[in-house]
Amino acid sequence: MPAVTTEALTKQYGDATALDGLSLSVSEGACYGLLGPNGSGKTTAIEILTGQREPTAGTASVLGVDPVANPIEVRRRIGVLPEREDPPSFLSPREYLRFVADVRGLDDPGDRIATWARRFEFEGVLDSLSGDLSEGERQRVMLAAAFVHEPDLVFIDEPLVNLDPLMQETVTDHLADYCDRGHTLFLSTHFVPVAADLCTEVGIVVDGRLVAAPDPAALDGDTLLETFTAEVEAADGGSDRATAHAGDGGPSPGDPSDGGR
Amino acid sequence: MVREEYRLHADLFGSGRFGAFPLFVTLIVGGGGWLLGQTGVSTGAVIAGVHALVAFFGLQVGTIGLVGRDAMRDVLGDVTLLVFSARTLPITWRRLLATFLLKDLVYYVALFVTPVVVGLAPLVLASGGTVPTVALLWVTVAGTFALGAAASLTLTGLAGRSRLLVVALIGGILAVSVAGVDLVALSPYALVADPRPATALLALGPTVVLAALAPLAFEPGQASGRRVRRVDGDTYDRLAGLFGDDARGSLTARPLLEVARSSGSVWKVAFSLGVLFAVAAFLLDRVAAATTITASPGLAFGALLGLGSFTTYNWVTSLDDPREYLRYPVGGSAVLAGKQRAYLLLTLPTGLAYLALATVWYRPTALALGVVVFPPVAVYVYGLTASLTGLSPNDLLFDTPLFGVFGAGLAVVAVPLLVCALAAGRYPVVAPAFGVTVALLAGVVGVGLTRRSGPRMDARLRQQE
Numbered sequence: 081m082p083a084v085t086t087e088a089l090t091k092q093y094g095d096a097t098a099l100d101g102l103s104l105s106v107s108e109g110a111c112y113g114l115l116g117p118n119g120s121g122k123t124t125a126i127e128i129l130t131g132q133r134e135p136t137a138g139t140a141s142v143l144g145v146d147p148v149a150n151p152i153e154v155r156r157r158i159g160v161l162p163e164r165e166d167p168p169s170f171l172s173p174r175e176y177l178r179f180v181a182d183v184r185g186l187d188d189p190g191d192r193i194a195t196w197a198r199r200f201e202f203e204g205v206l207d208s209l210s211g212d213l214s215e216g217e218r219q220r221v222m223l224a225a226a227f228v229h230e231p232d233l234v235f236i237d238e239p240l241v242n243l244d245p246l247m248q249e250t251v252t253d254h255l256a257d258y259c260d261r262g263h264t265l266f267l268s269t270h271f272v273p274v275a276a277d278l279c280t281e282v283g284i285v286v287d288g289r290l291v292a293a294p295d296p297a298a299l300d301g302d303t304l305l306e307t308f309t310a311e312v313e314a315a316d317g318g319s320d321r322a323t324a325h326a327g328d329g330g331p332s333p334g335d336p337s338d339g340g341r
Numbered sequence: 342m343v344r345e346e347y348r349l350h351a352d353l354f355g356s357g358r359f360g361a362f363p364l365f366v367t368l369i370v371g372g373g374g375w376l377l378g379q380t381g382v383s384t385g386a387v388i389a390g391v392h393a394l395v396a397f398f399g400l401q402v403g404t405i406g407l408v409g410r411d412a413m414r415d416v417l418g419d420v421t422l423l424v425f426s427a428r429t430l431p432i433t434w435r436r437l438l439a440t441f442l443l444k445d446l447v448y449y450v451a452l453f454v455t456p457v458v459v460g461l462a463p464l465v466l467a468s469g470g471t472v473p474t475v476a477l478l479w480v481t482v483a484g485t486f487a488l489g490a491a492a493s494l495t496l497t498g499l500a501g502r503s504r505l506l507v508v509a510l511i512g513g514i515l516a517v518s519v520a521g522v523d524l525v526a527l528s529p530y531a532l533v534a535d536p537r538p539a540t541a542l543l544a545l546g547p548t549v550v551l552a553a554l555a556p557l558a559f560e561p562g563q564a565s566g567r568r569v570r571r572v573d574g575d576t577y578d579r580l581a582g583l584f585g586d587d588a589r590g591s592l593t594a595r596p597l598l599e600v601a602r603s604s605g606s607v608w609k610v611a612f613s614l615g616v617l618f619a620v621a622a623f624l625l626d627r628v629a630a631a632t633t634i635t636a637s638p639g640l641a642f643g644a645l646l647g648l649g650s651f652t653t654y655n656w657v658t659s660l661d662d663p664r665e666y667l668r669y670p671v672g673g674s675a676v677l678a679g680k681q682r683a684y685l686l687l688t689l690p691t692g693l694a695y696l697a698l699a700t701v702w703y704r705p706t707a708l709a710l711g712v713v714v715f716p717p718v719a720v721y722v723y724g725l726t727a728s729l730t731g732l733s734p735n736d737l738l739f740d741t742p743l744f745g746v747f748g749a750g751l752a753v754v755a756v757p758l759l760v761c762a763l764a765a766g767r768y769p770v771v772a773p774a775f776g777v778t779v780a781l782l783a784g785v786v787g788v789g790l791t792r793r794s795g796p797r798m799d800a801r802l803r804q805q806e
Contacts, residue, residue, distance in 0.1 A: 093806045132667040134803045149509040151803070156670035168661060171595065175577040181579065182591035183669045211603070212569040293428070 081106045081144060083233055083264040084129060089138035093286070098124040100288035102136065106266060106281060111259040113275035113282045113296075114268045117312055121288035122268040123163060126235050129266070130160045132181060143233055158185070159226035163237035163268075166218045169211030173202060173221040176210060177228055184229045196224035199254065201247070201289050215242040223251060233264040272305045283310055286315035288315060342444040361741040363456040369748070370460025384468040386631050388478070389459035391461060392485045392530045393620045400616045401652065402449060403497070403555075439556040442494065446487055446552075474772055477536055484529030484548050491551035493612070498558025498666065500605060524542065555757075572602075573755020584682065588671055589596045591675045592679025593686075599660040610687045611694075617649030618642070618695040622702070626762070635766030636702045639696075639710030645693040646711070647718025648751055653688040654726045655734050663732035664802055667766050673802075674795025677727050688719050713777055717784025718754060724790030725750045731798035755782045 081281040084106035091099040100122045116122045127133040129142055131151025140147055145155040167176040170294045174193055181189030184297050197203045200220040205213055210221060219242045226234055239255065255278055269275055275282055277297060282304070284292040292311045295302060350359050374387050430437070458479045465475055493587045500507045518524050525531060531544040577598060581590035601607055622644055628636055657680050696711045726734055729747050762778030 103491045130668065132664065132803065133805075150800075151667075152670050152672060155668065160668045161662055163663070166597065168595070168665075170599040171577070172572050172574070173597075173600070174574055175572070178577055178581070180669070181584075183588045185670075187588065200569060207571050207574045209570045209572060239350045245515070 081108060082106055082141075083110070084112070084140075084142050084266060086125070086140045087138055089101070089125070089128060089140055090136045091121070091128065091133070092136045098288055099128070099135070102154070102285065102288060102290055104283050104290050104293070105320060106264065108301045109259065109262050109278045110281045111255065111265040112267065113279035114266065114285055115270065115275055115308055116268075116283060116285040117122060117270060118216075120285045122270075122285060123237055124288075126160075126162075126237050126268055127284070128264070129159060130235050131152075131155050134226045143315075153188045155207075157233065159229065159230060159234035161222055161229045161234070161239065163235040163241065167225070167234070168229055169212040170209060172205075172207045172209055173197065173224075174206040176221065176226060180228055181333040186229055191229055192228050193263065196228055200224050206276055207275075216247060220247065220251075227258075231263075234258070235266045235268075237323075238271075239267055239269065240271065272308055276300065276304045284311045286312050291315050343448055344439060346444065348447050351803040357773050359740065363452050365741045365745060366453060366456035370457050371463060372460075374461055374464040378464055383631060384464055384470075385629055387464065388461070388533060389627055390624060391457060391531070392482060392528075392533075392634055393570060393623050394459065395482050396489040396528075397616055397620050398453070398487045399486040399491075400493045401489075401613065402445065402486075403490035403493030435556045435559070438559060442490070442552065442555060445490065446483075449490075450483045450592070451488060453793070455479065458482055463601060466651070467595070469723075477532065479531050481529040482545075484532075485547055487552060488548040490491055490547060491555050494555040495551050495558045495586050496612075497605065497781050498555060500608075501559065555746065589679065591670070592675060593682040596657045596660070596683035597686065598685070600656050603660055607687060608629060610656055611691050613652035613656070614649055614691050614695060617645060617652070618698070621645040622699070634763050636766030637706040637707065637710060637762045637773060637776075638699060639712075640706065640714055640758060640762035640765060640773065641711075642699055643711030643714030643780070644718055644776075646695060646753060646764065647715045648721050648722060648755055650684070650688040650692065651720075651726060651734070652682055653673075653691075654723060655682050657687065658732045658734055661732075661796070664805075666732075667799075667802060670737055672795055673731070673798040674792065675792055677733070677798065680732065681723055681727075682722055683718065686714075692719065710773055710777065714758065716778040716779045717787070721754055721783035721787035721790075722751070724787030728790040729796040731794065733802060737794040 082105045082164045086104050088103050088153060089099050089102040090097070090100045102121065107232055113124050114125065124133065128135050129140055129147055131147040131154045133143075143157050145157070146155050149211050156243075165178055167173060168179075169219065170174055171179065174197075177187050177196065183193060193206070194203075197206050200223055202220050203239065210218060211335070213221070218282075223236075223239070226236065237256075240251060240310050243251060252274070255265055255267075259278075259280070264279075267275070267279065276299070282294055282296050284294070284307070294304065294307050299307065370391070377387050379385065385718070389524075396477065458475065461478060462475045466472075494643075496507055496510070499510070512805060514524070526543060526548045526744075529544050529548060531540055577594055581594035584590040584593040600610070605612070625638060625641055626635060628634055663676075668782070692715050693712065696708050696715065699708055699711075725747065729743060757779045760778050761772040761779070764772040
């Protein structure tokens with residue numbers, strides 16, 4: 081059974097179309113990368129799939145549950161790391177993770193918190209107010225919050241944003257290991273090399289539509305980037321919308337992205 | 342900055358709903374003034390009441406200094422305002438803050454103060470006033486708003502340097518007042534009765550001084566400095582444990598800690614309710630001085646403090662983004678219940694402390710009714726606000742239709758309670774009994790509204806554009 085499916089998923093914001101009949105399928109245990117330029121609908125897709133937003137039309141299924149009809153059950157079974165979101169300013173990372181553990185009904189949160197703080201290397205700031213931490217430290221806390229209950233499926237919007245190169249490697253290794261253990265990962269990114277290194281399945285979305293689903297195993301990073309650029313330009317009629325980052329010469333994943341729809 | 346402020350509000354509320362706000366204020370003030378005139382309240386008393394309410398609004402606007410950049414970031418996400426750009430602009434932070442204050446003054450005078458005065462104008466003209474009288478009123482009401490905003494901002498800035506200094510200052514002002522100095526003569530309101538240049542110097546001087554002091558009172562470090570504050574690792578566990586070792590405990594402990602750790606700590610709750618307590622005391626004093634009515638201070642304080650608990654609602658909801666909770670497997674009902682417990686834990690002791698303070702001026706038995714009336718009214722205000730705004734009470738500001746419904750919802754409880762307070766002298770049994778019944782019924786309605794609000798809030802957030 082696929083971990084995630086969408087069928088003709090559509091979302092209108094007033095006159096603007098964020099998703100235009102998006103249909104995709106993600107296998108269980110896959111590391112799926114949803115690639116797309118700024119404003120292509122990646123964030124909206126994740127918000128609908130995680131029960132945070134209602135679609136205008138279409139259907140979706142996440143681990144066999146309808147996120148529109150039963151959002152709480154979906155949220156119970158998944159983890160979410162939204163783009164550009166910080167832990168609460170006036171709670172320490174330890175307190176925030178305790179909060180997340182409590183609302184998720186986890187027993188013995190102390191050990192879990194210590195484990196994830198060690199894994200993402202923020203033990204030294206566990207009792208500092210989150211608002212005083214660096215952006216990278218806050219991103220690591222948010223990653224821990226998405227994984228603290230060790231769910232079967234995690235959605236991550238731009239996983240490496242704000243992280244330094246060493247931490248990017250640590251997080252990438254963790255994500256690969258997470259998929260190797262049979263869990264499913266749904267990444268949204270416009271950083272193509274991340275998808276090429278990590279993902280076992282890829283979908284390219286432009287203007288809210290899935291325009292291609294190349295097999296990353298059959299492509300190296302450069303070829304995936306070329307495919308991505310070609311698909312975006314074809315969908316846009318040759319315009320200069322393709323803003324994927326090539327890694328060499330382009331901006332790093334630490335740069336803020338569009339945060340858009 | 343004005344353009345930025347306008348776009349922020351227009352984006353939040355829609356330009357139509359937001360643009361109608363000044364007209365709505367004019368109609369409410371005009372209608373309210375006419376109604377009060379019909380019931381025999383003098384125009385002078387209406388003008389005094391308007392000044393008191395505008396001062397209260399100014400004080401509340403000034404407390405934005407308490408919220409700060411962190412709350413802006415947590416609530417509004419990636420919205421960045423110019424006032425937070427000092428590090429990247431060739432301009433000092435103090436100058437930027439001073440400009441921000443000037444912008445706020447211009448903005449709120451245009452959108453709020455001017456419509457208030459326009460609404461009052463027919464009443465003033467019908468009572469023998471002239472166009473220059475109305476123009477003077479515009480100056481005094483705008484000045485009163487500026488005085489309120491500058492005073493609370495200055496106190497906030499000074500609190501960042503020394504809380505003892507703020508306590509000493511407030512103590513000093515109270516002592517001067519008790520010693521018989523007429524503080525009203527040091528406010529723009531003094532010009533209403535005595536519009537001479539000599540009076541103007543005294544009446545507007547403190548406002549000008551405070552407006553100049555406000556940007557200086559803040560330490561630049563508060564805007565740009567980076568220090569890492571550490572907290573006791575067990576505090577959260579202990580606090581959450583008081584309410585249950587599960588989601589219930591955490592959903593209550595989090596807003597309490599956020600209020601306590603943000604600028605102004607729990608004192609901002611005391612400050613907001615204290616301002617309202619002072620306004621209530623001022624209005625009771627005016628009623629006693631201008632009429633032969635013997636009002637019930639217990640009912641009046643209980644009702645007004647309960648209604649004023651809206652400010653506490655603001656504090657417990659202003660430090661997080663309601664959309665955050667959509668990531669967790671909890672419904673809006675559980676979130677609102679947690680916030681409600683935090684709200685009641687903050688507002689009830691504070692309001693009861695003010696009722697206790699009122700025993701300095703009134704007999705304890707006269708205030709006993711307040712102890713009965715205040716808690717259920719506070720519960721009602723929570724339910725009403727939650728049902729209309731979810732966790733975004735700022736939506737009320739400038740969203741004209743929503744504000745209208747909210748105002749009507751408050752009036753349904755406030756009007757009978759205040760009428761009972763005024764009638765308690767003539768009907769010493771029936772009026773208090775009716776008032777208590779209204780308050781208790783309001784409390785029950787408040788519980789019901791809160792319970793219904795969770796699913797509605799979830800649906801609204803998930804459908805938000």
